[in-house]
Amino acid sequence: MRRRIDQLWRVSQWQIAEGAARGSPIEFARFLMIARGSVAELETQLELTERLDLARVDADIDERLRRIRQMLTGLIRKLTNKR
DSSP states (O other), X not given: OHHXXXXXXXXXXXXXXXXXXXXXXXXXXXXXXXXXXXXXXXXXXXXXXXXXXXXXXXXXXXXXXXXXXXXXXXHHHHHHTOO
C-alpha cells in the first residue's frame, strides 16, 4: 500500500511537469486534470488505509491534499477560462 501511495504522489508531480513542458495552455490543463485525478486516487488510498486499520493518516495530510486539489482546479480554470 505504501508503495502505491508513493507512486501516486510521484506520478502526479511528473504529470504537472510534463504538462508544463508541452507549451500549450490546453495541453497543460489536460495534464493538470490527470494530476488532479491522481491526487483524488491518493486521497482514496489514504482513506482506505485508515478504514482498514493499516495505518493512521495525519489530518494535516488530508488538508494538504485538499488544498493541492483546489490549487490544481483553480489553475485548470484559469488555463481553460472556465469559471
